[in-house]
Amino acid sequence: xxxxxxxxxxxxxxxxxxxxxxxxxxxxxxxxxxxxxxxxxxxxxxxxxxxxxxxxxxxxxxxxxxxxxxxxxxxxxxxxxxxxxxxxxxxxxxxxxxxxxxxxxxxxxxxxxxxxxxxxxxxxxxxxxxxxxxxxxxxxxxxxxxxxxxxxxxxxxxxxxxxxxxxxxxxxxxxxxxxxxxxxxxxxxxxxxxxxxxxxxxxxxxxxxxxxxxxxxxxxxxxxxxxxxxxxxxxxxxxxxxxxxxxxxxxxxxxxxxxxxxxxxxxxxxxxxxxxxxxxxxxxxxxxxxxxxxxxxxxxx
Amino acid sequence: xxxxxxxxxxxxxxxxxxxxxxxxxxxxxxxxxxxxxxxxxxxxxxxxxxxxxxxxxxxxxxxxxxxxxxxxxxxxxxxxxxxxxxxxxxxxxxxxxxxxxxxxxxxxxxxxxxxxxxxxxxxxxxxxxxxxxxxxxxxxxxxxxxxxxxxxxxxxxxxxxxxxxxxxxxxxxxxxxxxxxxxxxxxxxxxxxxxxxxxxxxxxxxxxxxxx
Numbered sequence: 001x002x003x004x005x006x007x008x009x010x011x012x013x014x015x016x017x018x019x020x021x022x023x024x025x026x027x028x029x030x031x032x033x034x035x036x037x038x039x040x041x042x043x044x045x046x047x048x049x050x051x052x053x054x055x056x057x058x059x060x061x062x063x064x065x066x067x068x069x070x071x072x073x074x075x076x077x078x079x080x081x082x083x084x085x086x087x088x089x090x091x092x093x094x095x096x097x098x099x100x101x102x103x104x105x106x107x108x109x110x111x112x113x114x115x116x117x118x119x120x121x122x123x124x125x126x127x128x129x130x131x132x133x134x135x136x137x138x139x140x141x142x143x144x145x146x147x148x149x150x151x152x153x154x155x156x157x158x159x160x161x162x163x164x165x166x167x168x169x170x171x172x173x174x175x176x177x178x179x180x181x182x183x184x185x186x187x188x189x190x191x192x193x194x195x196x197x198x199x200x201x202x203x204x205x206x207x208x209x210x211x212x213x214x215x216x217x218x219x220x221x222x223x224x225x226x227x228x229x230x231x232x233x234x235x236x237x238x239x240x241x242x243x244x245x246x247x248x249x250x251x252x253x254x255x256x257x258x259x260x261x262x263x264x265x266x267x268x269x270x271x272x273x274x275x276x277x278x279x280x281x282x283x284x285x286x287x288x289x290x291x292x293x294x295x296x297x298x299x300x301x
Numbered sequence: 302x303x304x305x306x307x308x309x310x311x312x313x314x315x316x317x318x319x320x321x322x323x324x325x326x327x328x329x330x331x332x333x334x335x336x337x338x339x340x341x342x343x344x345x346x347x348x349x350x351x352x353x354x355x356x357x358x359x360x361x362x363x364x365x366x367x368x369x370x371x372x373x374x375x376x377x378x379x380x381x382x383x384x385x386x387x388x389x390x391x392x393x394x395x396x397x398x399x400x401x402x403x404x405x406x407x408x409x410x411x412x413x414x415x416x417x418x419x420x421x422x423x424x425x426x427x428x429x430x431x432x433x434x435x436x437x438x439x440x441x442x443x444x445x446x447x448x449x450x451x452x453x454x455x456x457x458x459x460x461x462x463x464x465x466x467x468x469x470x471x472x473x474x475x476x477x478x479x480x481x482x483x484x485x486x487x488x489x490x491x492x493x494x495x496x497x498x499x500x501x502x503x504x505x506x507x508x509x510x511x512x513x
Contacts (some may be wrong), residue, residue: 010327010426033443037425040453044428059388060409067411067426074414078394127422264395 033069088184093158100151172256196261204250309362310383324382347463348377350501364432380443381410430455444485
């Protein structure tokens with residue numbers, strides 16, 4: 001067998017690097033992180049045979065040093081990059097969604113003039129994209145619909161990536177808020193670290209800046225919630241308790257972001273406390289409901 | 302003191318007033334220790350649970366191991382204490398940071414930040430014909446992961462697998478999930494033993510298998 005790149009071990013080419021005066025440790029790191037092989041082989045024996053290591057023990061010592069160093073460097077890289085990547089992904093997702101909807105309108109209008117049964121929206125564009133065009137203009141309209149479908153699919157793929165990355169970047173925040181809202185909060189704050197440093201009152205109204213500034217200039221009441229409105233705990237709490245719900249949720253989200261940034265481990269107590277607090281807030285609606293029921297019963301009697 | 306079903310290097314020791322599974326090595330996650338032995342908590346480790354329940358794992362101590370889904374290194378640190386060269390694959394950066402702390406003082410534990418679903422990304426590092434693959438990955442397609450990694454396992458080697466029902470399908474009945482996973486696994490492996498790990502891990506199935 002020949003030692004081509006496709007089936008070489010992580011240590012191959014190391015001697016050449018050293019001869020060239022390159023940074024051998026960095027080269028080994030790159031090869032462990034980015035290298036590939038279709039099938040494993042008896043690397044310890046091959047390494048000893050090629051003169052990379054003096055003995056199997058020597059090989060394992062070097063492997064230990066190289067894997068620990070490479071993995072440490074990659075972990076550092078990935079952890080640093082991830083919240084930035086999440087922000088790019090969530091912004092790209094919003095751009096794709098907005099553009100797809102806008103373009104879908106145009107595509108539907110055009111398709112409506114060419115085909116009898118063209119429906120509006122992304123689903124309509126999907127149907128048009130599946131058609132066999134019979135003229136140059138039909139070809140253009142169908143092609144436009146295909147772009148809409150492509151953008152909509154890209155939006156879904158980005159959403160799926162966010163679902164996967166957000167729990168890695170911020171496990172507690174993602175569990176509490178859901179991956180998408182977690183990503184949006186991080187994007188609005190400009191990063192996990194800046195989110196972790198914000199007071200909970202700011203987190204509560206992130207995404208409601210217009211309303212907040214209207215309030216600060218004396219033209220409006222203070223906003224009760226920003227983007228966290230999309231959370232079930234806020235949206236599905238009755239209006240008169242929504243302020244309390246938003247305040248409680250924002251408080252715990254802020255703590256979750258801090259744990260994620262400074263400790264990085266999952267903390268169950270945080271989630272339990274929020275569930276408990278929300279149960280208390282929602283229970284306020286119950287005596288009223290019971291009273292209403294009683295009143296209704298009285299009325300019927 | 303030594304128990305024939307346990308590999309060399311794993312013993313039942315008196316630690317903090319209780320007889321517990323233990324291995325010898327530097328502590329990793331704040332576990333209780335006594336005389337250089339660290340307690341191996343079966344509730345925090347699927348493999349620990351399998352040993353505690355008396356599975357015939359085929360492990361004797363000193364073997365070469367590929368560990369998939371090493372997470373923070375809780376279990377793999379115990380494995381490295383009694384086994385020989387141990388390759389630890391973990392996909393998520395955050396737990397891998399803790400895994401590194403466990404690997405640093407263990408000179409035959411090799412941490413790798415890789416996706417267990419893509420063996421070609423670590424086949425240039427992990428050697429062929431390992432004696433055992435221990436798998437504890439919480440993703441969909443756990444049987445497929447085992448099948449794809451069969452290329453690393455010696456013909457007489459053992460696959461020690463914990464199938465987590467809720468990772469495959471959180472709504473289906475665990476028994477159905479296990480049945481489907483075993484069917485798929487049967488294409489690549491001969492199943493030697495299966496048992497529920499419920500005493501220590503809810504909705505998990507322990508599996509011992511060998512390549513076909």
